């Protein structure tokens with residue numbers, strides 16, 4: 001059923017008893033053309049675009065828990081395309097363009113809100129860095145503005161403008177950036193894929209990858225039995241190494257936990273996405289009124305979906321130092337997600353050395369904004385056998401070849417990206 | 418939780434005093450093949466479970482340590498000075 005204002009009215013008259021589930025709960029078939037491991041944003045968007053754009057519908061998404069239980073439902077929902085490097089910027093800009101048309105495309109309200117991102121800087125080096133970033137965006141045809149201190153003050157008057165150590169000197173501003181309701185993204189893609197024939201199979205953990213004598217992948221062992229496939233596509237985010245090991249893949253990935261926080265509901269007070277250049281703190285306000293914020297990784301490798309208190313303290317100290325008024329609001333919840341941190345902070349969308357095995361990983365803490373383009377480019381690769389133009393730098397062998405995409409210039413130290 | 422790390426030199430100290438390098442991988446000989454160096458620099462085992470890691474006690478004795486830890490439960494099993502760890506590794510290899 002297509003969702004529309006009319007369908008809401010019609011269902012209201014019948015007491016809302018006729019709504020159908022948004023996707024089926026099918027039993028796994030013995031064999032699929034494509035199996036996708038991981039029902040996060042990237043797995044589901046890959047399935048959606050495979051079916052919608054490339055006509056491949058005999059597809060299953062296998063999710064060990066329920067869809068949206070991973071990072072797609074744990075992130076702080078920021079979307080933007082303010083990258084520097086040639087390997088990244090066109091990709092993230094395609095993603096932002098897809099976000100702009102997504103709700104009409106998959107007929108689901110994902111609450112895409114282009115409220116703008118303000119990346120603050122507090123010293124000359126910070127300004128140079130952001131000027132360069134803005135220039136790089138403009139070279140790639142993406143609008144950016146460098147705001148003066150007064151312009152920032154007019155937009156966000158509530159910051160600590162008398163900060164002794166980190167005075168606000170200005171900001172890089174991308175107006176088209178914003179936030180999206182993350183659960184709705186998982187649900188919208190799931191529904192759109194399901195409508196086109198894709199089987200979304202929840203509570204189905206992949207426990208092994210079966211290969212024939214030539215080494216070619218032929219299917220997966222799962223908690224619900226063996227399921228055969230022609231092509232196997234991994235989109236397991238924080239569990240990429242664990243799943244990759246099932247096929248003997250050696251990967252440039254470390255798993256780390258990132259925490260996020262939400263305050264009690266407040267009246268609208270923060271109208272943009274804000275990032276603090278004196279630390280890693282960032283914040284926005286959800287439509288329900290909760291302040292959604294976070295900062296750095298916990299710094300040690302982790303597969304636990306929760307973090308430790310020292311990071312909570314650090315995050316909130318940073319926040320209060322930038323926005324003193326925050327000290328009066330109460331934190332309602334905090335949680336963690338397991339990030340697939342790559343060696344250069346950039347993702348991988350590629351084939352592997354193993355026939356029929358495709359890999360999508362390395363999203364670090366920036367993969368939510370990538371969800372549409374990641375699915376589109378991964379589907380393109382799976383369907384056509386060649387990389388999409390904008391993801392052509394995101395190769396698995398780039399480290400070996402000396403072509404890392406190191407946006408932050410930090411080197412092969414994942415906890416610093 | 419890995420909130421306290423027992424440094425062999427300084428005793429039980431809060432984790433925030435340390436900086437973390439990541440999993441212990443033995444450094445190849447300078448003339449080792451390119452492939453070996455590539456794997457040392459870029460590839461990680463990234464196990465879900467027990468792992469040995471390099472930690473640096475930056476706000477303490479400034480010694481490098483090897484911390485054996487569980488990446489899922491965050492339980493710490495043991496902490497050794499990295500030089501002592503290396504010596505025992507070399508000795509094991511020789512035996």
Ligand SMILES: Cc1cc2nc3c(=O)[nH]c(=O)nc-3n(C[C@H](O)[C@H](O)[C@H](O)COP(=O)(O)OP(=O)(O)OC[C@H]3O[C@@H](n4cnc5c(N)ncnc54)[C@H](O)[C@@H]3O)c2cc1C
Pocket residue numbers: 037038039040041042043062063064065066067068069070071072073074075076077078079204205206207235236237238239243258259260294335336337338339363364365366367368369370
């Ligand atoms: C706290 C936090 C804040 C973040 N903030 C932002 C942000 O503001 N903006 C942004 O762009 N990005 C952000 N991110 C990053 C973003 O959420 C991730 O990069 C992205 O969601 C990862 O892709 P995914 O949605 O496919 O992952 P996931 O949703 O984690 O999907 C992977 C799925 O694979 C499943 N799986 C794993 N192993 C198996 C198996 N063996 N068998 C079957 N299924 C399996 C998992 O259960 C999981 O559902 C944030 C992340 C966190 C944790």
Ligand SMILES: [Zn+2]
Pocket residue numbers: 424425426427428474477478479480
């Ligand atoms: Zn010490």
